[in-house]
Amino acid sequence: MFIFDAHLDLSMNALEWNRDLTRPISEIRRREHGQTDKPDRARGTVCLPELRAGNIGLVVATQIARYAKPKHPLGGWCSPQQAWAMTQGQLAWYRAMEEAGEMVQIRNSAELEKHLELWKVDGEGVASASTTGTPKPIGYILSLEGADSILTLSHLERSFEQGLRAVGPAHYGPGTYAFGTDSEGSIGTKGRELLNEMEKLGLILDATHLCDTSFREALDCFGGPVWASHSNARVLTPHNRQFTDEQLKELFRRGAVIGAPLDAWMMIPNWVRAQTTPQNSRLTLDKMVEHMDYICQFAGNARHCGIGTDLDGGFGREQSPADLDTIADLQRLPDLFRAKGYSSTDIEMIMHGNFLRFLRESWA
Numbered sequence: 001m002f003i004f005d006a007h008l009d010l011s012m013n014a015l016e017w018n019r020d021l022t023r024p025i026s027e028i029r030r031r032e033h034g035q036t037d038k039p040d041r042a043r044g045t046v047c048l049p050e051l052r053a054g055n056i057g058l059v060v061a062t063q064i065a066r067y068a069k070p071k072h073p074l075g076g077w078c079s080p081q082q083a084w085a086m087t088q089g090q091l092a093w094y095r096a097m098e099e100a101g102e103m104v105q106i107r108n109s110a111e112l113e114k115h116l117e118l119w120k121v122d123g124e125g126v127a128s129a130s131t132t133g134t135p136k137p138i139g140y141i142l143s144l145e146g147a148d149s150i151l152t153l154s155h156l157e158r159s160f161e162q163g164l165r166a167v168g169p170a171h172y173g174p175g176t177y178a179f180g181t182d183s184e185g186s187i188g189t190k191g192r193e194l195l196n197e198m199e200k201l202g203l204i205l206d207a208t209h210l211c212d213t214s215f216r217e218a219l220d221c222f223g224g225p226v227w228a229s230h231s232n233a234r235v236l237t238p239h240n241r242q243f244t245d246e247q248l249k250e251l252f253r254r255g256a257v258i259g260a261p262l263d264a265w266m267m268i269p270n271w272v273r274a275q276t277t278p279q280n281s282r283l284t285l286d287k288m289v290e291h292m293d294y295i296c297q298f299a300g301n302a303r304h305c306g307i308g309t310d311l312d313g314g315f316g317r318e319q320s321p322a323d324l325d326t327i328a329d330l331q332r333l334p335d336l337f338r339a340k341g342y343s344s345t346d347i348e349m350i351m352h353g354n355f356l357r358f359l360r361e362s363w364a
């Protein structure tokens with residue numbers, strides 16, 4: 001079945017992890033043996049061949065570069081100009097992938113429909129089983145995770161011209177335009193100006209990572225389309241990174257689709273980095289389905305649930321479900337939903353249909 005993944009940091013992996021994502025996963029892992037600079041060395045789960053193997057033909061791919069003032073709790077680039085330059089470097093990698101025929105940027109409905117035709121996904125979102133022939137380019141919708149790199153509103157316009165279609169105003173900690181995960185505060189005047197400009201340009205607001213105050217203010221101020229690319233429910237994993245039931249209701253009301261992530265600490269409570277393992281916590285893909293089922297039951301339908309794995313977001317097999325070797329294992333999800341009694345129509349909506357509908361409506 002065709003799969004839409006609403007959150008991958010592909011270019012960050014290419015440039016900051018130094019991974020050649022065009023190569024097989026076994027080769028990428030082999031080259032990292034003995035490296036210790038990142039916790040997920042030799043344990044990556046994402047590369048372009050594995051996306052193809054998993055029939056994951058369309059993804060939301062990020063530019064990501066945080067600006068950090070001296071006392072920022074999590075660090076980042078020392079100036080907004082460096083953050084901007086980093087996102088431009090990341091764009092250059094996506095462009096190189098386009099030139100190599102490995103990826104293709106999707107910016108509007110015409111390009112979306114053409115791409116779905118290439119991957120044989122029909123208007124109802126039914127994917128054909130055929131994966132033969134020459135390797136297909138992975139479609140990507142460009143998104144900015146944390147907007148600190150946007151130096152001025154004219155930089156947002158330039159980014160839009162470059163194909164940027166979604167923006168999450170903040171990432172971790174206090175940002176220029178909003179407060180993110182593990183911080184708390186108002187979007188202020190700068191945040192409002194950014195959101196107004198986003199609305200004018202037709203950009204999607206990604207509500208993921210907004211702190212509770214910034215979430216409320218951003219949704220009040222922004223009239224355009226809203227999604228949440230990679231977030232779970234706070235009732236199942238109590239942490240400010242996840243959405244409260246009130247926030248979920250607001251997202252449903254706005255027609256949002258919420259992508260379910262596979263980062264272990266967001267899936268089960270009390271995850272301790274470097275102590276808890278997928279094995280000793282018995283974390284499997286069933287847990288992802290549990291989170292997604294919660295969203296569907298709470299909404300009363302399957303229209304707001306999607307996938308946003310974040311599987312290359314700074315972790316690998318040490319911090320993702322034990323029964324997942326690579327991202328291609330997402331193909332096991334339809335069976336898990338079937339076992340829970342989900343209809344084929346609902347499963348197709350969850351695997352790709354909801355996000356496709358969202359894009360078709362936003363770009364109409």
Ligand SMILES: [Zn+2]
Pocket residue numbers: 145209230310313
């Ligand atoms: Zn994230």
